[in-house]
Amino acid sequence: MxxxxxxxxxxxxxxxxxxxxxxxxxxxxxWMNRRLDEWMVIIASFALVLGVVSVVQVNLAKVQRRRSGWxxxxxxxxxxxxxxxxxxxxxxxxxxxxxxxPFSWVFQFTVSPLQSxxxxxxxxxxxxxxxxxxxxxxxxxxxxxxxxxxIMIGRIPLGQSIHPVVPQIAEWIMQFPNTAAQRGIIxxxxxxxxxxxxxxxxxxxxxxxGKS
Numbered sequence: 001m002x003x004x005x006x007x008x009x010x011x012x013x014x015x016x017x018x019x020x021x022x023x024x025x026x027x028x029x030x031w032m033n034r035r036l037d038e039w040m041v042i043i044a045s046f047a048l049v050l051g052v053v054s055v056v057q058v059n060l061a062k063v064q065r066r067r068s069g070w071x072x073x074x075x076x077x078x079x080x081x082x083x084x085x086x087x088x089x090x091x092x093x094x095x096x097x098x099x100x101x102p103f104s105w106v107f108q109f110t111v112s113p114l115q116s117x118x119x120x121x122x123x124x125x126x127x128x129x130x131x132x133x134x135x136x137x138x139x140x141x142x143x144x145x146x147x148x149x150x151i152m153i154g155r156i157p158l159g160q161s162i163h164p165v166v167p168q169i170a171e172w173i174m175q176f177p178n179t180a181a182q183r184g185i186i187x188x189x190x191x192x193x194x195x196x197x198x199x200x201x202x203x204x205x206x207x208x209x210g211k212s
Contacts, residue, residue, distance in 0.1 A: 006201045014201040056080070082106075135174055 008207060011037070020032030059073035086103035094100055100108065111185040130148070153159040154170025 003206075003209060006209060010206075011201055011203060014197070052080070136163060148179070 010036045016032045016036050020036075020148070021026050023032075056077065059077050062073045063077065083103065083106065086106060090102045092101055092103050094104065149171055150166065151170045153162070154167040158169065159166035197204065200207070
């Protein structure tokens with residue numbers, strides 16, 4: 001019963017949106033879509049609480065036992081507690097006088113710059129990956145290198161200075177070969193997601209059961 005009940009609930013929950021999409025009746029849409037969405041929000045709220053408790057337990061144990069990287073765990077716990085206190089007792093948005101609340105101030109001047117820094121670091125990894133991918137080793141790599149150079153040159157004023165056709169070539173590559181490749185990838189990902197969804201719906205794949 002420990003396995004059968006979760007599998008049955010997963011099958012029913014996955015079939016409800018499908019039935020609500022295929023049957024246009026109003027009561028079907030009310031129960032299969034809207035009510036299910038409301039229940040999903042409630043379940044997600046409980047899952048968020050469980051996630052926070054799990055994070056606290058894991059990192060607190062690491063700090064108590066002085067494991068490797070326990071300093072980062074301590075910073076995480078302190079940040080979690082401070083932001084939770086600011087959000088619960090200080091509110092969000094702005095105060096009546098127009099000033100930012102402590103929660104919004106920390107988010108705007110600490111979290112947002114850190115996110116920008118993390119994304120800016122990705123540029124170096126992208127440049128390194130592009131260097132490795134653009135090395136001419138075979139015909140495919142040569143075509144990739146030529147296409148990348150045409151697009152980069154065509155998107156800057158230098159391309160127009162070389163010849164007016166260069167920006168047109170870059171635009172043609174973006175509209176036709178690039179779009180065709182993107183659509184192929186999206187179609188393949190959609191087919192894979194559909195196949196995985198069907199496997200979950202019929203109970204073949206059971207990721208919600210964990211290792212059991």
